[in-house]
Amino acid sequence: MADARIVNVLGVVGTGAMGAGIAQIAAQAGIAVRLLDARPGAAASAAQKLGEVWAGLAAKGRMNPEAVEAAKARLHPIASDAELAGCDVVIEAIVEDLGAKKALFAALEPIVGTDCVLATNTSSLSVTAIAASCTAPGRVGGFHFFNPVPLMKVVEVIDGALTEPAVGATLTALATRMGHRPVRCIDSPGFIVNHAGRGFGTEALRIVAGESAARPVDVDRALRDQVGFRMGPFELLDLTALDVSQPVMESIYRQYHEEPRYRPSWLLRQRLDAGLLGRKVGRGFYAYRDGKAEPLPEQSVPVAAPRPVWVWGDDPDWEAALASMVRDAGWPVETASRPSDAALCLLAPLGDDVTAAAQRARIDPARCVAVDALFGLAKRRVLMTNPATHAEFAAAGHALLAAGGVPVTRIKDSPGFVAQRTVATIVNIACDIAQQGVATPADIDAAVTLGLGYPKGPLALGDALGPARIVTILARLSALTGDPRYRASPWLRRRAALGLSLLHVEA
Ligand SMILES: NC(=O)c1ccc[n+]([C@@H]2O[C@H](COP(=O)([O-])OP(=O)(O)OC[C@H]3O[C@@H](n4cnc5c(N)ncnc54)[C@H](O)[C@@H]3O)[C@@H](O)[C@H]2O)c1
Structure with a gap:
C-alpha cells in the first residue's frame, strides 16, 4: 500500500448508531456499502431506517428523490463475513470491547484482499492493541467519528504504532469525500478530541468540589457568557450522563499514568453511585422537567449606597474599563495612587485570587473585591471576594457591578x-497535545471546534487572550495551589517567550 486507494466498496460492521451514520454519509457520497451486524436482521433494519431518513430529507426538500433512490441502492445488508471480500475499506463500529474488535479483525483478514484497509471507530481503545491481532497490523487504522455522524463533521484518522502511511492517506481522502474534516493524529489515549476536552470538566469540578468557590450554575454561566461556550461543563456532564462521562474521565487519567492534569473528582463517583446521572434520569447537577432544566434564579443583588471606588488592575486597559464602568454607574472614582479610607477597592487581577492581588497592590483585603476583566465586562460580571472582605464592601461591589443591568x-x-x-x-492541555506530537496545531483546533463545539480552537483561544497571559495565569495558579496540574506546558512557555502564535508552524 503506497498511496491513498480509491474506495468503491466500503464494509461497515456493526450497524448501531455509529455504523448506520457512517453508512449514511458513505452512501450519500456515492460509495457502495455492505452492512453487517452480529444480530440477525439488524443490518437490514439499519438499511430500512436509512431509507426513511433519506425520505424525510427529500420531504423537506433537502435531497432530491433520484438521489434518495440512488443512495438506497448503494446499501447492501449482508449476512456473513465472507461477503466482505472485495471491500476496499472495512470500518468496524461494533461493541467497545478490545477482545471483540481484535477477534473481528483477525477473522476478516483472510477474507478481504491484502490491500483492504481495516478501520476501527473505537473511541477509547488503543488502535495499536486492536491491530495486534492481525498478521498485517500495518493495514489497521483508527477512524473515529462522532455522534450523530451526519451532523458532526469531523473524524479522527488515527495512526497506530505500525499503521502504514497509505492507510491514513486512504482514510483521510475517504473522510473528505464523505464531507467530513479529517484530523490526523497518532494513537494515544483520548486521541485529540477526548484528550483536549479534559480541561473543561476537570477544572470546573476543581472549582466546585475541590475549592467550593462557586456552584455548578455559577461556573456554567461564567463560561457561557464570558467565553462563549454553548454549554457549561455541568450542563454538558448532565447531557452526556455520568455513567458515560465518569468512566471516560477515569480511563484517560489512568491511561496517562495518573497525570494530574486529567485528575477527575471524587464528586462524580459519588453522584454516579447516587444515580444522579443527568438529563436522561431527570436529575443531575440540574433538575429536569419534560427534558428541560428547571431555571435557577440569578443571585439577588444587595442594595448599597454609592461610595468612592479605587480601581487597580493587571492591565491598564482593565483599569480604564473599570473606571468607566464605575462612572457609568454614577459612583465616584478615586484617582490617587492609594485608596482613601472609605473607598471600595475594585481589583482586576490576572490569575490571582483577591487575597494575592490585595497583597500585590498592598491594600487592606477587607475592602477588596475583584472582577474578571479578561473577557470584557459586557455580558456577565464575575465578582470575587476574599475571606476577609467585609460584608458591607462585598455588598457594595455586587451592587456596583449590577448597576448597568449586567448579570x-x-x-x-x-x-x-x-x-x-x-x-x-x-489551552495548556492543547499545547501539551501539540508538544507530544499527537496532531498538528491546525488539526487540534479543527478537531476541538468541530468535535466539541467550542467557540474557538484552544490554540486560537490562547492566541486571542495572549500566550504570555496564559503562562501568567498558570504560574499564579501553581503558586497558590502547589498543584502540578497547573505547570505550564513547555510548548506554551516557549511560544510565549518567543512571542509566537500558538498556531505557528515550525520551519
Ligand atoms: N455512540 C457514540 O457516541 C460513539 C461515538 C464514537 C465512537 N463510538 C464507538 O463506536 C462503536 C459502536 O458504538 P455504537 O454507539 O454505534 O454502538 P451500538 O450499540 O449502537 O451498536 C453496536 C452494533 O454492533 C453490533 N455488534 C456487536 N458486536 C458485534 C460483532 N462482534 N460483530 C458484528 N456486529 C456486532 C451490535 O449488534 C450493534 O448493532 C463503539 O466502538 C463505540 O465506542 C461510539
Missing part, C-alpha cells in the same frame, strides 16, 4: 476566577 455572579476567592483558570487549563 453578576459572585464567587469565593479563586485564583483565576472561573473563566481565566478554565480557559488557561484548556
